[in-house]
Amino acid sequence: xxxxxxxxxxxxxxxxxxxxxxxxxxxxxxxxxxxxxxxxxxxxxxxxxxxxxxxxxxxxxxxxxxxxxxxxxxxxxxxxxxxxxxxxxxxxxxxxxxxxxxxxxxxxxxxxxxxxxxxxxxxxxxxxxxxxxxxxxxxxxxxxxxxxxxxxxxxxxxxxxxxxxxxxxxxxxxxxxxxxxxxxxxxxxxxxxxxxxxxxxxxxxxxxxxxxxxxxxxxxxxxxxxxxxxxxxxxxxxxxxxxxxxxxxxxxxxxxxxxxxxxxxxxxxxxxxxxxxxxxxxxxxxxxxxxxxxxxxxxxxxxxxxxxxxxxxxxxxxxxxxxxxxxxxxxxxxxxxxxxxxxxxxxxxxxxxxxxxxxxxxxxxxxxxxxxxxxxxxxxxxxxxxxxxxxxxxxxxxxxxxxxxxxxxxxxxxxxxxxxxxxxxxxxxxxxxxxxxxxxxxxxxxxxxxxxxxxxxxxxxxxxxxxxxxxxxxxxxxxxxxxxxxxxxxxxxxxxxxxxxxxxxxxxxxxxxxxxxxxxxxxxxxxxxxxxxxxxxxxxxxxxxxxxxxxxxxxxxxxxxxxxxxxxxxxxxxxxxxxxxxxxxxxxxxxxxxxxxxxxxxxxxxxxxxxxxxxxxxxxxxxxxxxxxxxxxxxxxxxxxxxxxxxxxxxxxxxxxxxxxxxxxxxxxxxxxxxxx
Numbered sequence: 001x002x003x004x005x006x007x008x009x010x011x012x013x014x015x016x017x018x019x020x021x022x023x024x025x026x027x028x029x030x031x032x033x034x035x036x037x038x039x040x041x042x043x044x045x046x047x048x049x050x051x052x053x054x055x056x057x058x059x060x061x062x063x064x065x066x067x068x069x070x071x072x073x074x075x076x077x078x079x080x081x082x083x084x085x086x087x088x089x090x091x092x093x094x095x096x097x098x099x100x101x102x103x104x105x106x107x108x109x110x111x112x113x114x115x116x117x118x119x120x121x122x123x124x125x126x127x128x129x130x131x132x133x134x135x136x137x138x139x140x141x142x143x144x145x146x147x148x149x150x151x152x153x154x155x156x157x158x159x160x161x162x163x164x165x166x167x168x169x170x171x172x173x174x175x176x177x178x179x180x181x182x183x184x185x186x187x188x189x190x191x192x193x194x195x196x197x198x199x200x201x202x203x204x205x206x207x208x209x210x211x212x213x214x215x216x217x218x219x220x221x222x223x224x225x226x227x228x229x230x231x232x233x234x235x236x237x238x239x240x241x242x243x244x245x246x247x248x249x250x251x252x253x254x255x256x257x258x259x260x261x262x263x264x265x266x267x268x269x270x271x272x273x274x275x276x277x278x279x280x281x282x283x284x285x286x287x288x289x290x291x292x293x294x295x296x297x298x299x300x301x302x303x304x305x306x307x308x309x310x311x312x313x314x315x316x317x318x319x320x321x322x323x324x325x326x327x328x329x330x331x332x333x334x335x336x337x338x339x340x341x342x343x344x345x346x347x348x349x350x351x352x353x354x355x356x357x358x359x360x361x362x363x364x365x366x367x368x369x370x371x372x373x374x375x376x377x378x379x380x381x382x383x384x385x386x387x388x389x390x391x392x393x394x395x396x397x398x399x400x401x402x403x404x405x406x407x408x409x410x411x412x413x414x415x416x417x418x419x420x421x422x423x424x425x426x427x428x429x430x431x432x433x434x435x436x437x438x439x440x441x442x443x444x445x446x447x448x449x450x451x452x453x454x455x456x457x458x459x460x461x462x463x464x465x466x467x468x469x470x471x472x473x474x475x476x477x478x479x480x481x482x483x484x485x486x487x488x489x490x491x492x493x494x495x496x497x498x499x500x501x502x503x504x505x506x507x508x509x510x511x512x513x514x515x516x517x518x519x520x521x522x523x524x525x526x527x528x529x530x531x532x533x534x535x536x537x538x539x540x541x542x543x544x545x546x547x548x549x550x551x552x553x554x555x556x557x558x559x560x561x562x563x564x565x566x567x568x569x570x571x572x573x574x575x576x577x578x579x580x581x582x583x584x585x586x587x588x589x590x591x592x593x594x595x596x597x598x599x600x601x602x603x604x605x606x607x608x609x610x611x612x613x614x615x616x617x618x619x620x621x622x623x624x625x626x627x628x629x630x631x632x633x634x635x636x637x638x639x640x641x642x643x644x645x646x647x648x649x650x651x652x653x654x655x656x657x658x659x660x661x662x663x664x665x666x667x668x669x670x671x672x673x674x675x676x677x
Contacts, residue, residue, distance in 0.1 A: 006231040008152040009216070011178050012224040017171075020383050020406035021179045023315060028327030029176035029405070030137040030310050032380055034120045035328065036165035037139050038100070041107045041118055045164055045378065046396060048330040053097035054321070060128070063093035070094060074121050075302040076285075077138040080205045081212060082311035084284040086125055086134055089197060095126040095133065096321040098331060107141075116140070124321055130191060130198065131317030133324075135310075142306040148209045152229045155403075166378045171403040177202050177310075178227050181213050184314030200314030207305040208235040210283060234280050236301065243269045322351065326374075327381035329394045338432065338439040344397040345428035347439055350374050375408075377401060382408055386421065387454035390446045397424055426459040433460075433475055433524070434468050440475030441482075447517050448479055457516035462524035469525030476521055480511055487511075494530060495521055502530045505577045506537070535583045539592050541573040550596045553607075557614045557641030558591060561633045562621040565591050572596070581613055584620045591617060607642065614638045 011017060038047050055063055071078060071087060078087035086092040102118040118141045125134040143150075151173050184200040194200075204211045210232040215225045237245065243261055246269055280286040287300040303309075315324070325331035329346075337348035350373060375385025376394040384407035386393075399417050400409040410418055432439040447457040462472060480493050487493060487509050494508035497518050503510040508530075513521070521527045528536065551572055558570045566589070575594040582593045599608035618634045625633070 008149070008229045008231075010152075010154075010174050010213075010227045010229060012226055013182065013215075015178075017175055017404055018179050018182075020404065021175065023180070023183060023319060024324055024327040025381060025383060025405075026176040026179040026183070027135060027312075027324055028381060029172045030135065031122060031325070031328045031331065032166065033173065033308070033310075034122060034137055034139050035379070036162075037141055037143070038102065038118065038120065039164040039166075040143070040162055041102070041141060043108045043164060048379065050098045050100055050331065052332070053094075053099075055094050055096060056321075060093065064090070066094050066097070067092075070097070070121070070123065073099075074119065074138055076140065076205075076304070076307045076309055077121055077123070077136055078311070079284045079303055079309050080203045080210050080311055081283060082134070082199065082201060082203045082313045083136055083205070083309060084282065085197070085199060085313065086136065086311065087284055091128045091130075091198075092125045092134065093128060094123055096124040096325075098122040098325075124324065127198070127317070130194065132187060132191070132200070132313070133315040133317050133319065134313040135315065135324075137310040138307070140304065140307045142207065142308055146206070146308075148206045148211065148231055151204065151206060152211060152231070166380050166401070172405045175404055177204070177213070177312075180312045180315070181227060183316070184312065187314045187316055198313075202310070202312045204308070204310040205283075205285075205303070206308055208280075208285070208303065209233050210279075232279065234276050234283070234285060236277070236280065236286070237273060239266075239270060239273060242273050246272075329376045329379040329381070334392075336438075336442075338436050340428040340431050340439075341435065343428040343431060344395060344424055346394040346396065347428070347432060347442070348392050348394065349442060350392045377408065380405070382406070384408070386418070387452055389450040389452070389455050391442050391456070393425070395421060395424075397421060422454070422459055425456070426461055429456055429460045430462050430468075433462065434471045437471070437474065440471060441478045444475040444479035445482065447520055448476075448483065448513060451514040451516040455516075457514065457520065460520050462520055464523060464525040466525070472521065472524035472526035476526055484511060494533070495527055496530060500530050502534060502577070502579060506530065506533055508533075531579065534577055535580055537577070538573055538575045538580060538583045538594060539585055539590070541575045541592075543571045544574050544595060547572050547595060553610055553641040553643075554593060554613070556643070557610065557637040558617060560637035560640050561614055561618045562591060562623075564623055565589055565621070580616075582617050582620065584617070584622075586622065591621070593617075610641050611638055614641060 035047065039045065053066070055066060058066070078084060099121040100119075102120075104115055104117050107118055118139070120139045121137070123136045125136065127133075154171060154174055181202045184202065188194065188200045202213060211229045212232065213227055213229055216228050218224060218226075243266060247261060247265075277286065277289060281288055285301075285303045287302060289300065322332050329348075334348045334351050337346065339346045373388035373390055374392040375382050375388055376392075377385065377399045378396055379394060380401075382401060382405070386408055397417075397420060399421060400414050401407070402409055408414075408418070429443055432443055434440075443456060443460075446455070447460065451457050462468060476495070477493060480495065481487060481489075484493075491509045492507075493511055494503045494506070495513045495518060496503060496510050497515055498512065500510060522529065551570070554572070555567050555570055558565060559567070562570075562584075569588075569590045570593075571590070572593045572595055577594075580594070581597075582591060584591055593613060596609040596613065598606040614637045615634050618630055618637070
């Protein structure tokens, strides 16, 4: 009776832990395993030096030739039950190939064998008659501490303590493989006339050990099916070595007596070892044996103990490579991507075919709504990542991912890394606005369309300088024109928090934006508030010389209200907009008034304009006087501007200033206080 094969229980069918998975996210685990091996071997945190071969438009003949060269270049690639099937059947042809060879003298750690080049390969295969796809993944440098159970025991991992590979705790491989196994079963049910030699499912090889998947029937009616992995140990023992192993396995571990082998035991071991060598040939781990009695694979071995090969047969054939590989950034690089200098943040726009399984769906989507933004942590898609709006992010800093790889951890212990990410994102966005014009437009579009508390619109903290202000303005102006194509190119856009009639007076086109967007526009110096624009316009207007009587009254009033402003710096400008009436230029110590507007123009002797101007000037001139003193100056300044008495001497007599102002333009005696009835 053959010994019972080791098994490892996984999950129940359709378990809740698979809710966040789709096919690309599951395939990501295999790509991550391969790419993570490179990161650890090179002791680096970033790597994407793939050789990419798109075979979709090649002729069948060229695909056949490339399949043969793949088998020659990577003898261990198509091994195991499903890999051998792809190798054997001509209907399976390469569709999209990713590969890389890293010289052994570049490798630094984590491999069992540093004397040979690190070879990695990921191949999508297409069946010529069935609408199904297969994936094979291969690398020839197994981790020093890795073994079969690393892949099959929930929680086992070789990356837990790595500073280079992404992810902790080995749930990812189990969940991904179970999801794909269930996916292939669903695809099989949707197919018709499947040839008997096409077997759908997933299997994997770790060194000389094969893992296959089966369902465990429930023991009781109220229990569920459980998927489990079966280990087939196909290590190529010699007969004596195999007998020693079996003898030690079957003996009492505490016994010090040497194990003696009977002829019957030797025959049993020979039979079992023959089965192992037959299976090795069947699974393309060895070349065909010429002598069935030769219990050795010397000269025939096609695999080594430090290889990992994974094969999945039966992926939905409508899925395109761009979609299948979307969960690892850079496998198929997006066309619009920007790495901000001196920053761990990489911005990109998700291509249309990233979010849709097939080409026709991608075309339909691009005509409708843009694809959703994607968040990547060090090249790996995190479906429930940190908040995004329109622009996608690949963050190369440190974030902790949940064991199922679905979300970013934000527990108390993880807040520092999340805070660091947000700080780096804000800094990168500011640099992006300033240094990468094309990126700046996309950042502006993102800011203008969202005000979530964790969005870019709330995170960006621009630095205000002339060059930055110019770059921010160019980005936002382009974005606003993209959002409002109806605005003529010769009309200047003025963003505003709310509709403002003054903007129309300024001859600008008002566009309402959110408070958070306006904060960035204003703080960067890109745009002034409409009132600030009007103030600047007032200061830029020429001085008028035909309003002497107005100016004299203002000089008198300002000598009290703004005693620090020289009389020659109190001017009236040729300015006709509704606001402002007065502007104080603190840098040049200038008070500029718009031409006074009588409050009652129908009355020839109206001087009501003076009081409001005195009050407004007192409010905007900044000096070291107290509020009480400033309020007092308003009344005294108004009285003096009206040529009234502003103080009383100790004897109680009025202290007249004795000015003879003559009459104003309306015939009003300047020396008399006058109010409109």
